[in-house]
Amino acid sequence: MEHLQYPNESGAYRTARNALLEEEIKLRAQIEAVAEKRRALPMGGEVPQDYVFERIGKNAMPEKVRMSELFGPHDTLILYSFMxxxxxxxxCPGCTHLLDSIDGAARHLGQRAAFHVVAKSPIARLAAWAHARGWEHMSLISTAGNSYDADYFGDTSKFSKGIRAQHKVPDGEDWDETIFNVFRMSDGKVRHFWGSEMAFAPPAPNQHHRAGDLADPLWNLLDMTPEGRGDDWFPKVKY
Incomplete structure (x- = not known):
């Protein structure tokens, strides 16, 4: 394989960089292999109900909307649970920095699949935050008291005892959680297809679960740098 050479680089640098490039090529192949296996998953369980959410309608007033309506013209629906x-x-600052980036991607994503951000706060509060943050392309909807969060792990209420311990959820307490869930409409039925369950896998020592990293440009950009992500740095809502 013929590689690049930058001005004044040493032979030791090029040897190490070429070896790293070989590993990056292997990683590219592994990422695609995993994506292929994800696409080949059998269809998951049918959703237990046509959940009713709340959104801001075309007349700028709150309106009810069913899950089946969120697909729009698409067969695929992605829901991101916002803490x-x-x-x-x-x-949550982690969710916020991710959504800052996804808002720009959402204008393109909508050409291929439906995408909505769901959270437990009232829709007026979500709309106000989106406006203040400058999010113009994402659809934020409220779970409006339905059981979607519990059923699809957008909160901790149905965590097993082991996962509660892993996430340090105290007995008698529950809070919202972040997760991507993908659904598919087929023959008039909505079925679950995939969820970002990496968040609930055993974590690596001294490492965040990284469940949403493939959709997160911040962490991927920092991984390109000599300093990396840092041992204790985490994004904030405001600086």
């Missing part, structure tokens, strides 16, 4: 419940004074 911004009514008990929170401000949204």
């Amino acid at each position: 911004y419940g009514p008990e929170r004074k401000s949204p």
Whole structure:
């Protein structure tokens, strides 16, 4: 394989870089192999009900919307659970920095699949936050008291005892959680297809679960740098 050479680089640098490139090529192949296996998953379980959410309608007033209606013209629906419940004074900074990036991608994503951000706060609060943050392309909807969060692990209420311990959820307490869930409409039925369950896998030592990393440009850009992500740095809502 013929490689690049940058000005004044040493032979030791090029040897190490070429070896790293070989590993990056293997990683590319592994990422695609995993994506192929994901696409080949059998269809998951049918959703237990046609959940009713709340969104801001075309007349700028709250309106009810069923899950089956969220697909629009598509057969695939992606829902991202945003940690911004009514008990929170401000949204989760991890979710917020991710959504800052996804808002730009959403204008393109909508050409291929339906995408919505769901959270437990009232729809007026979600709309106000989206406006303040400058999110113009994402659809934020409220779970409006339905059981979607519990059923699809957008909160901790149905965590097993082991996962509660892993996530350090105290007995008698529950909070909202972040997760991507993908659904498919087929023959008039909505079925679950995939969820970002990496968040609930045993974590690597001294490492965040990285369940949403493939959709997160911030962490991927930092991984390109000599300093990396840092041992204790985490994005904030405001700086």
